[in-house]
Amino acid sequence: MITTTTTTIDLPSGTIEYVAHGPEDSAHPPVVFVHGVAVDHRLWSPVAEILAESGYRCYTPTLPLGSHHIPWGPEVDRSPRGAATLVREFVAELGLSQATLVANDTGGAITQFALDADPEFVRALVFTNCDAFDLFPPQPFRLLFALLRQRMLLKPLIESMRWRALRHSPLGVGLLVTDPDPDLTRSVFEPLRTDARIRDDLIAFLGQVDPAELAAVTPRMSRVDLPVTMVWGSDDRCFTPEHGRRFAAVFPNAQFIAVPGARTFVSLDAPRAVADAVAATAARI
Template identity: 45%
Template structure:
């Protein structure tokens, strides 16, 4: 089998969504769909996807409408967390994927839980790395960021400040989320879309729709999900602490938890080998 890589665009009811597809077109292994977090895009998963491609796994990493998406959604698109979960399900259906391994990180882990609560029919198994759970949605101090994102004018000011690599990679930017240095081109691509007023409108809609009570309510039904779940949790994450992962693993009927020493929020960037190995083991 020959691995391939492409960046494609698909039309969904909510608007155009770009996604990075990696791995062989024909594979006897379950396909993987990656879900990223707030203000980043599908590039977060590039190293993991490339490792999986070497093992013959086809994967899809969409850039969800969470603030770093290159194309604005339709003005009437539902961009609440459950609305984004429906977008994920529409993407999976449009690509005609079945028995998928759904992988989530950060806000993407919350979206994965909403997907399971909405319609798990095409999901075969789930892998979650450090992410939101219960009423930790988002964790402090990102509650302040989400409140700011509700106002497009404030988002514009944030976007201007993040043009500086020093600020973008500093302790008030992405810096604390990973232990390895960030690629400036990648993080620039994350913040560049915020220059578009329609993208700022989208992220404001998302931020207004984030309510910790909604994810807490979802958690009460996760035990009914008849899918195996693997949690891989960095134990040095100051935001999604390992105790949150331990609590989350007890919620599912069939789940395991492994920790990564020194791992932070962006485990796919710092430890792509561990994430890829967990995905392969899950299938």
């Protein structure tokens, strides 16, 4: 039976929830997962469960990016770099410096900011389809982010996501996953719909998303000399395979794996492919 625990952790830059999967006494390096905007730890559950069955200890935090339940608050840095600090604090507090870190979507940008601050805060990296260079975010989400930054528009837009047809359209998750789970897609928007403090956190974060800033950071990933694997959904129209290969070329020690039939949320479309890549990357440490 897989051991799964849900815990709250207080960090200098905020309080977050996380779920841990798998044995505490694992002989494998731990695995830490980083998601993007308006999703939570469940993005990674299928991958974490596969790895846990193989004996890996996996940590899936819910970062304060819109689907969180504990407000981040105005007293801290609610920017992509602030989120990156939160990730590094999480790794340090739990003693996970030997971890393989797995990132997706906006979480890929956050991970790059974390690596820019400390290129060796973890031991290996797996990127699934994500932001890099000035693609932060890609269309149509650049337009959507601009709308969501408007306080008067955010709540009505989120209220509209109660309609399944809109949630699963290109302005929702239609471009991101091949077969959306209606219950999951509805529930990830609930914190934004019901809590003004969560909406305030998202507005603050999106207000500091700057493509030019990431465009300056991504080339500096050339100094990250860790085992890196790109596990890229080939059917993604937001983060294309060409974008992924260009991103992979920045790192001195990167491999690229194309996953046919998968989109941005490759962890939901093809969890076995991601789990296999994580295990293979961890073996390169």
